[in-house]
Amino acid sequence: MIKYLGSKRLLVPTICSMAVAAGARTAVDLFTGTTRVAQALKRAGIFVTASDLASYSQVFSDTYIATDAEQVNLGELRDAIARLNALPGKAGYFTQTFCVDANFLQPKNGERVDAIRDAIEDLRASWMYPVLLTSLVEAADRVDSTTGMQMAYLKHWAPRSFNDLELRVPELIGGPGATVPGDAMEVVDALPNVDVMYLDPPYNQHRYFTNYHIWETLVRWDDPPAYGIARKRADARDEANKSVFNRKREMPAALASLIARAKAEMLLVSYNDEAWISAEQMLGFLSDAGFEEVRMLAFDNPRYVGAQIGIHNLKGQKVGSVSHLRNLEYIFIAGPKDKVEAAAAAAAQPAIAAAANPAPSTT
Ligand SMILES: C[S@@+](CC[C@H](N)C(=O)[O-])C[C@H]1O[C@@H](n2cnc3c(N)ncnc32)[C@H](O)[C@@H]1O
Incomplete structure (x- = not known):
């Protein structure tokens, strides 16, 4: 699997055990990226629909989720x-x-x-x-x-x-699955009703379209004009290729809307402490959406490799150091009380903090 910012490599077993413990038979992975989480859910026998804005993610999902190894x-x-x-x-x-x-x-x-x-x-x-x-x-x-x-x-x-x-x-993995590519803000209304929906959106300025522009071009094979030292695609500047989740002021309302529109009995939401919104805001969004029970679990994980090696300029010289080398990863669980309890109990890694049913948010 490719190196990917925000990839949930360490949390995959936890997320999968939670979905299984909640008895999920159908799931959506709405910001599927590498499809790691979707793959684990499919291996657990769950019918998964995977979705993402990126062209390469669509191709990964068509490969690992929508292709049935037993039928090819x-x-x-x-x-x-x-x-x-x-x-x-x-x-x-x-x-x-x-x-x-x-x-x-x-x-x-x-x-x-x-x-x-x-x-x-x-x-x-x-x-x-x-x-x-x-x-x-x-x-x-x-x-x-x-x-x-x-x-x-x-x-x-x-x-x-x-x-x-x-x-x-x-x-390739045996069994059926589906890809529904596109912008989550539109795709969410077209998706089927499922037992579990996993949400792992970007929470800050790091744009996937520019951070993975080479994979985008390799899949599209469209030789666009390129600019800058990194030879990024010229259309990276187009509004159509920007995500609302990378806009600080618009992202909280977009996420709240997405959560409210998600057609799932249970939501699992990944989040980390470098996000533009607070954990309290997220708990509020989930409570406002009407879920019976909402919980937050926190896990202590190393940060991505770019942070581990420090901040460098384009000549490769170290120009700064990062403020911290570990960060907290959170998983929010929202749904019927018995299922949320089963999912929380199944967390494979020890969670270091938990909170339940917070006050509704005002955002
Ligand atoms: C944190 S990453 C997901 C990582 C994934 N869970 C994994 O383990 O590989 C966020 C993903 O959201 C996608 N994305 C960004 N904006 C989006 C949007 N508006 N609609 C759908 N996907 C979007 C990015 O392409 C990226 O793959």
Whole structure:
């Protein structure tokens, strides 16, 4: 799975045990990102619908959630990946933009990305199309030269970037599932009623469209004009590619509206203490939405890798230090009292703080 800001790697077992303990048979992962959480829920036998604004997330969801491993020809997939791995490199837009004008991948790997991505385009009508794209994004991520975000690359090539790009067969999961791509503010009304909805929105200024612009371009394959040292897509400046969750003043009302409109018996909401809204506000949004019981569990986790290595300028020089290297991750649980209690009891990691049924918010 790719390196991803806000990925819930450490919390996945907890979130999954909570949904299972609450007896969930259907679930929505509304800001699915890497699809980690959706994958765990699907593996637990839950019918999952995954959604996100990002093009690459749609492709990951089509691969891991909407493709049923028991219904596809895995031999055909293995053969296709072997053929793609054998293609010679061919420099194109990707190599020039991200490996010559910038140093995100070594040019030898950029040339292979160009050749393989062109060949995948010829398979657009095949069931394998999203699976091969996922395999390519994951392969490129394994040889990149970043800290896990694409606003900048490392001054000196990362050791892994010297490795040869190699596609692997994604570990597909058996069983049905669905992808509903798009903006959560619109998608939420079109989704089916489910037992559990998991919400993990951005809570601050970090934009996924710019932080993962290379994966966006690799999936769209549309060679847009690029700007700045990171060669970001020019359309990153378009309003259509901005999320309300990255706007400090608008985000609280958007989240409150989303929670009120979510069609689910139970909500699980991820949140951390770097968010623009307070934990009290979040508890208020959930109470205002009419849930019988609302609880908050807190978990102490390391921060993302970019924070661990400090603040650097574009020449790779350390220009500052981060204020703290751990942060609190919260999971809010809202729903019928018995199910909320079962979910809270199932939290796999020890929660370090809890609060129940706070006063309604005034926002
Ligand atoms: C914190 S990340 C989710 C991480 C995910 N739970 C995981 O473990 O990989 C937030 C996600 O919200 C998506 N996003 C941002 N604004 C959105 C919007 N308005 N509608 C839908 N998704 C959005 C981003 O693309 C990103 O994948």
